[in-house]
Amino acid sequence: MSCSAERKNILSKTYHNTTARYNAYFYAKENIREIEKIINDSYDNDYNNILDIYPEIDSVLAKTYEDKVEECIKKASIAIQRHKNSKWVDDSYILIGLARFYDTDYVNAIETFKYVNTKSEDPDARHRGLVHLLRTFTDYTEYNNATSVSDYLKKEKLNKSNQKLLYINRAHYYQVQEDYDNMVQNLVKAAPLLKKKDGKGRIYFIIGQVYQMLGFDAEAFNYYKRCIASNPEYELDFHARLYMAQVTELGKSSDLKSARKLFKRLLKDKKNKEFKDKIYYEMASFEMRQNNLNDAIKYLKESVKASTNNNRQKGQSYLKLGEIHYDSLRKYELAKAYYDSTITVLPKDYQNYEQIKERQGVLADFVKQLNTIHLQDSLLALSEKDSISIRKQIDEYIAAEAEKKKQEEEKERKRIRRNTFNQLQDNTGFSSTSWYFDNPSAIAMGQTEFKRVWGDRALEDNWRRYNKESEQDFEEVKNNTNLPTDKEDVEVGEENPETVLTAQAEKMYSQIPFSSEAKKRALTQIEEAYYNLGNIYYFKLHEEQNASSSFETLLQRFPDTENEPEVLYYLYLINKNLGRDTEKYKRRLLSQYPNTTYAKLLANPNxxxxxxxxxxxxxxxxxxxxxxxxxxxxxxxxxxxxxxxxxxxxxxxxxxxxxxxxxxxxxxxxxxxxxxxxxxxxxxxxxxxxxxxxxxxxxxxxxxxxxxxxxxGTEFVKYFNQEHYLVVVYDAGKGLTDQIYPLIEAYNDANFQEKKLKTSNLILNENQSITMVSSFEDKQSAVSYFQKFVSEDVISEKTQNSKIYKFVITKDNFNIFYQSKDLEAYIRFFDKNYKNEL
CATH class of the missing domain: 1.25.40.10 (Tetratricopeptide repeat domain)
Structure with a gap:
């Protein structure tokens, strides 16, 4: 009874404090440490970017340790329920909050930390709960609440342990917000309070990275040095030494030589064998800062070769090569190839992965347009030559490509032999003067390489041939009268090279646009490519000079392009921005395309x-x-x-x-x-x-x-008790519509205003147009109007200098007439059915 959890005496408190701390609380805390170790071990350090203060936690990772979360909550709950008069109750609640946080159960973690803050009588426990609450709000993206907690803690007096954790959690908040100034300020404040178990070497390294990014190389150098002095794990030590070379003050040429020597020493160090790709990458970055792009490209290629198991580093090296060729050298085809390789190997969780992929897509589209123009122009040029010249040019092209392929294959074979030899040297240490067959490792390596190239082959004559006949089979084949000729004597599975070349030549020949339709299709492709190219230059690559050249070429080669209004507008904007004359584009757009949106934008900027x-x-x-x-x-x-x-x-x-x-x-x-x-x-x-x-x-x-x-049918309808129209037919293309329409309108307004007649224009066919007056209630009123219209000679054939037909027609017959276009047939019908009433 004296040890009851309900009692407050010294004996009871001592018993429950001891039991809670060294039983349930102890095991719950061990569970938290195991969870944190799993999270840290699963984190892939990307040393090319600023390391995260805390590894990212997601629900997928959380599932790997959910049993430890449950066990932690269970043990901590025991400490709370069975030892409620001990001083470890608040600490147990904090462990429950941490377990829920690591399980990404942010809502319940927040409630737990808030509970500690409101219910605990221990200020240190309340402060620790709030410090963890700050991190929870940050990861839960409730940044306003995180700021409120941080501001509140500024007014509180914290012990050293909570103060240190507060600075780190604030730095984590600012890192998520990408506010690196405040991030590094908080980490610097935490630095003096750090112990080895806090991973102070890693924090020092992160401070160095941030200072380096902000341009404070001297401060970065000092913190990299402190990182090395803290005796961190080798990988962190290696990168700290590597980055120290990057931020060393370079005041003289001797300093440059010293920095380069340091990189070479790191390369030669056998302990750095797995980090060669990273060393080459940093050497490239160093040379880029010295504007030595050629050396930078060389080292990046070496980095790619050395990245055998590190796709992240290989992807970053490809990316840097792509950026150099894209931003500095403007070699877009090469840049596109490097971006393709980047997307192939770079992990999808890489920072700005989507933007990198978008640029890859832009370059792919860009190169596609360039290739379309080049191919179609080449094919059109070939179409103008005779067949003998075309075949000769195709044969020369195929031969050149074959030679190029042969050289590439030979280069690849030499590379494989060189890599194999270097690997043997690394693994066995035999020198170049050692005889091959005296070294078992070299023989084993050679056998492996042989099998890779040739597969398993028996040691026998004609071992290169995949299919071989026995001597008995050979005798049977030799006696066979249907022996193949020399030209047909090729190995099974292989094609006759001449047949392959002929087929290739025929395929290329078939692509040449000889017919007018094929040439038209080729030109359409070129037109679209120039239009797309200009848009890519202007909107995606932001290269106004090249965009202007592409659009100008489009208008010169294809003056009837349907995209002319849009292109003229873009040329106006580009040349205005470049400080050039824009009047010709503005005048042309406003005069030729006044009703387009682009013309209206020029006429009215608002x-x-x-x-x-x-x-x-x-x-x-x-x-x-x-x-x-x-x-x-x-x-x-x-x-x-x-x-x-x-x-x-x-x-x-x-x-x-x-x-x-x-x-x-x-x-x-x-x-x-x-x-x-x-x-x-x-x-x-x-x-x-x-x-x-x-x-x-x-x-x-x-x-x-x-x-x-x-x-x-083609017969006109003899039903006249319906609406009638007056129709005037005249030659199209002479501008007569603009003359006849006003004459009829004026005539109707002067003489038949009460009838509210409508005048309209129609196109009958390519050669004739119509002006029509509608509508008359019946045949009699239409004939009466027609008689007056003709007698007053409203439209004179002499003054209009054109053959003009005038007649009245029913609504049904007009539909037939307009569809059949048979003017002569209706004139006959009109003479027969209306003339006797005129």
Whole structure:
């Protein structure tokens, strides 16, 4: 009873403090240490970037130690429940919070640390709970709460242990925020409080990295030196020495020589054999700072060769090669190849992996356009030559490629032999003067290399041949009368080289565009490639000079390109930014393409903002008009549409309003007028997103009339008790529409204003156009109008210098006439059925 957890006497407290600390609490703490060891061991240190203060924890990793989390919570709970009068209750709650934190159960971890802060009477325990809460909020991305905790702790007096942990956790918060100034300040404050068990060598190294990144080389040097003095593990020691060479003061040429000697010593040190790729990488970085790009490229290639098991380092070396060729040398094809290799080997968790992959995609597209232009231009040039010259050039190309391949294979064989020999030297230590067959290791290595190249082969004659006949088989084959000729005597599985070359030549020959259609396709590919190339230069590579050259070439080679308005606008912007003359681009765009968005942007720099506001108003008007259209209130809908288009400037939404007006025309007017308006809308807005739909409507209407015409035949209908039109047909291409339309409009306004007649224009065919007056209620009113129209000679053939046909026609017959285009047939029908009434 004297040891009951309910009692507060000295005996009870001593018993429960001792039992809690050295039983349940002890084992729970051991579980936390094991969890932290698993997390640290799984962390892949990327020494090319600033090391993380804390390794990243994710749910996948957490599953590997979930049993230890459960055991920790169980043991700590025992300490809380059975020894609730001990001083280790608060510490046990903190262990439970840490277990939940490492299990990525951030919500419950936060609640646990908050509980310690509010319920504990021990200020050190409360402070420790808050310090862990700061880290939890940081990893849970609740940065405002993390800041609040940090600010609160600034006012509190912490013991050294909590103070040290607070500085480190604050530095972790600032590292996540990429605020490296505040990060390094907190780490420097933590440094004097660190002990070996805290991994102070690693913290010193991180401080050195941050100072090096910020440009404080002297401070970085000092902390790398302190890292080495802390006697860290060899990998950390090696990288600290490596980076010390990077930040050594270089005031004289002798300093450069000393730094290079240090790198070479590190290379020769056998302990650094597995770090050769990293040493070469740092040598390359050193030479880049001295602007020695050639040496940097050489060392990066050596780094790639030395990276046998370290894909992260190999990927970083490829990436650096890609950046040099991309940013400094502007050799995009090589840069593309290096970026391809980078993405192949670089781990996906690498920093900025997505941006690297995006640049790879840009370069892939860029090289694709260059290759398209080069290939199609070459093929077009070949198409102008005679067949003998073409075949000769193809043969020369194939021979050159074969020689190039042969040289590459020989170079690869030499590389393999050299690497094999170097590996033998490293593994066995035999010298170049040793005889090969005196060294068992060399023989074993040679056998391995032989099998790699040739496979398992028996020691016998003709061992190179994959298929061999026995002597008996040979005698049988020799007596066979169907022996192959010398040309056919090739090994099984191999193709005759001449056949291969011939097939290759034929394939290349078949790609040459000889026909006009093939040449047109090739030119289209080149046109698209130049357009894409200009866009890549301008928008993705940000090279305005090259973008300008590509766009200029596009306009010179393809003056009829449909992309001309857009290209002229880009050339205007590029040359304006480069301080060059822009007037020719502006004048050409405004005069030739005044209705395009690009011209409007030039004429009004605020066009985009204004059109956005106008768009909203047009959308509201469209919605109201469309509701009226659905309710068949066509005139009201037309009124709203006209008012909207008159009150607001044309925007990308305007074609929708025009289309709705045309749909109303289709419901209320003649189908030919409906088709004409659809055709005009397509011409006015070829790039609108609704243009494909407009084309579908036009095609459907045309198909409907074709079917109707087939049903009606070519005969005109002798049913006259319906609407009539006056039709005037005249030569197209002479500009007569601009003369005839106003004459008829003026005539109707002066003489028939009360009838509210409409005048409209249509294209009959390639040679003739129509101006039409609609509509007359019946045949009699149409004939009366026609008589007056002709007698007053409203349109004179003499003054217009053209053959002009004038007649009246019913609505049904006009549909037949417009589809058949048979003017002579209808004139005969008109003379027969109307002339007797004139």
């Amino acid at each position: 066009y985009t903002e204004e059109s956005t506001a106008a768009n909203e108003q047009l959308k509201k008007a469209y919605k109201n008009a469309y509701e009226l259209y659905l309710n068949k209130q066509y005139q009201e809908a037309i009124g709203i549409l006209n008012q909207a288009m008159n009150n607001y400037q044309e925007t990308v939404f305007t074609p929708r309003l025009k289309l709705l007006k045309i749909l109303i025309t289709g419901k209320t007017e003649d189908i030919n007028l409906y088709q004409y308006q659809l055709t005009e809308l397509i011409k006015e807005h070829p790039d609108s997103d609704i243009t494909p739909y407009v084309k579908e409507l036009l095609a459907a209407s045309e198909n409907f009339l074709k079917k109707q015409r087939r049903l009606l």
